[in-house]
Amino acid sequence: MSQRKGAAMAAVTSSKHEEEAMELRRGPWTLEEDNLLMNYIACHGEGRWNLLARCSGLKRTGKSCRLRWLNYLKPDIKRGNLTPEEQLLILELHSKWGNRWSRIAQHLPGRTDNEIKNYWRTRVQKQARQLRVDANSAVFRDAVRCYWMPRLLEKMAATSSAQAHHGELPLPPPPPLLPSSHIPGMAASSPSPVHGGSQPHDATSSAPAGSGGYGYPVDPSPPSTSTSGSASTPAALPPVPCFSSELSWVDQYGPYASYADLGGAFDDPAALAGSLGLDGLDLGPADDCDAVYSDSTLLDYLNSTCAGGGTMMAAVGGGSGHANSCGGGAAMVGSVYASPPWRATDELYYQAAAWKLGDHHQWGGGI
DNA sequence: AAATCCGACAACCGCATCGGA
DNA sequence: TTCCGATGCGGTTGTCGGATT
Numbered sequence: 201m202s203q204r205k206g207a208a209m210a211a212v213t214s215s216k217h218e219e220e221a222m223e224l225r226r227g228p229w230t231l232e233e234d235n236l237l238m239n240y241i242a243c244h245g246e247g248r249w250n251l252l253a254r255c256s257g258l259k260r261t262g263k264s265c266r267l268r269w270l271n272y273l274k275p276d277i278k279r280g281n282l283t284p285e286e287q288l289l290i291l292e293l294h295s296k297w298g299n300r301w302s303r304i305a306q307h308l309p310g311r312t313d314n315e316i317k318n319y320w321r322t323r324v325q326k327q328a329r330q331l332r333v334d335a336n337s338a339v340f341r342d343a344v345r346c347y348w349m350p351r352l353l354e355k356m357a358a359t360s361s362a363q364a365h366h367g368e369l370p371l372p373p374p375p376p377l378l379p380s381s382h383i384p385g386m387a388a389s390s391p392s393p394v395h396g397g398s399q400p401h402d403a404t405s406s407a408p409a410g411s412g413g414y415g416y417p418v419d420p421s422p423p424s425t426s427t428s429g430s431a432s433t434p435a436a437l438p439p440v441p442c443f444s445s446e447l448s449w450v451d452q453y454g455p456y457a458s459y460a461d462l463g464g465a466f467d468d469p470a471a472l473a474g475s476l477g478l479d480g481l482d483l484g485p486a487d488d489c490d491a492v493y494s495d496s497t498l499l500d501y502l503n504s505t506c507a508g509g510g511t512m513m514a515a516v517g518g519g520s521g522h523a524n525s526c527g528g529g530a531a532m533v534g535s536v537y538a539s540p541p542w543r544a545t546d547e548l549y550y551q552a553a554a555w556k557l558g559d560h561h562q563w564g565g566g567i
Numbered sequence: 568a569a570a571t572c573c574g575a576c577a578a579c580c581g582c583a584t585c586g587g588a
Numbered sequence: 589t590t591c592c593g594a595t596g597c598g599g600t601t602g603t604c605g606g607a608t609t
Contacts, residue, residue, distance in 0.1 A: 226578080226579075227577095227578075227579095227602085227603085228577075228578080228602095228603075228604095229577090229578090247594095247595090248594080248595095249594075249595075250593080250594065250595095251594095261579095262594075262595085263579080263580090263594095263595085263596095264578075264579075266595075266596085267577090267578065267579080268577090268578085271576095271577075271578085272577075272578095299598065299599090300597090300598090301597075301598065302596075302597060302598085303597095313596095313597075313598080314576080314577075314578085314598095315576080317598075317599085318575070318576055318577085319575095321575095321599095322574060322575060322576085323574095323575095326574085569609105570608100570609085571607100571608080571609075572606105572607080572608070572609085573605105573606090573607080573608090574604105574605095574606090574607095575603105575604090575605090575606105576602100576603090576604090577601105577602085577603080577604100578600100578601085578602075578603095579599105579600080579601075579602085580598105580599085580600080580601090581597105581598095581599090581600100582596105582597085582598090582599105583595100583596085583597080583598105584594105584595085584596075584597095585593105585594085585595080585596095586592100586593095586594085586595100587591105587592095587593090587594100588590105588591085588592090588593105
């Protein structure tokens with residue numbers, strides 16, 4: 201091929217591409233386009249998106265058609281706000297897999313990876329920003345696990361009881377749950393500091409390095425005696441329920457048994473919460489609970505529940521030094537089930553208090 | 568009432584992976 | 589084995605509507 205001919209062909213190709221680019225539509229889809237796409241898929245089925253784009257009369261790329269169908273037009277797409285159950289599931293699965301949105305979406309029927317991703321970015325990361333911590337930091341993961349998730353459980357319980365109150369069908373019982381002491385690495389008497397305990401991760405299940413997951417670095421140090429002793433635990437602090445992202449019944453039902461897989465467990469959140477050792481805990485008034493994941497922020501909640509900076513700073517300044525962060529999922533669960541007063545998120549309390557009092561050096565750095 | 572800000576969500580882009588020729 | 593098109597995935601941007609100033 202001569203250079204001239206090649207140049208000519210290149211010019212033709214270039215102008216052709218420009219022409220195609222000129223013709224291709226972008227931006228929001230119109231009703232007509234939606235109808236065209238739905239009709240075509242009704243006749244020919246999904247897939248072969250480039251062919252679809254060419255043959256359907258749509259001036260869109262195959263990619264665009266696929267995305268529009270999967271994220272918006274597909275009949276089983278569930279619209280509306282994420283339920284507390286779904287939010288809890290997202291938090292749980294993100295702790296397991298990190299930003300594997302499509303994988304997470306597979307466990308939320310009717311929800312798309314895009315929707316879940318947006319939820320994470322707009323809601324969850326917002327909380328992290330307001331706390332001035334990284335969303336993947338241990339402190340924030342503690343906050344999610346120890347505050348947000350229990351409140352979602354509370355919300356589920358409230359919803360459940362409201363439904364029961366309105367005479368709806370009785371809920372099926374939750375599946376039998378093993379006591380934590382029966383779960384390897386979660387025995388109440390063994391506050392093992394080993395990261396992740398004996399969780400049945402498969403080769404692909406661990407969150408990508410640096411991309412989150414609520415896994416904790418190995419922290420061989422036992423809970424600080426200065427904070428684990430009941431005498432030094434600030435009485436003003438409310439009970440802090442903690443549970444591992446690797447919940448016992450997840451282990452029990454297999455490595456990827458999810459909330460959704462458990463079905464009935466979600467339908468009776470009160471029982472579920474009880475099974476997690478969260479019942480009977482003072483989680484605060486219901487509206488407070490609502491505020492955590494809707495109207496207000498996690499920081500608001502921390503501010504409201506931290507019963508006073510003075511108390512907390514006294515705890516910090518009173519010889520406890522630096523409170524431990526969660527020393528590992530198993531250890532943390534152990535701390536809940538075995539009920540030593542040491543609590544994984546004490547540091548968060550202290551840092552929130554420090555922040556309130558203007559000591560930004562105590563805080564984990566801005567983002 | 569107008570301007571600005573902000574949150575939510577739809578859509579796009581670049582890259583990776585897969586499968587068939 | 590290599591190439592190439594199709595598809596999937598995750599990050600990012602654009603747009604819109606409601607809230608706030």
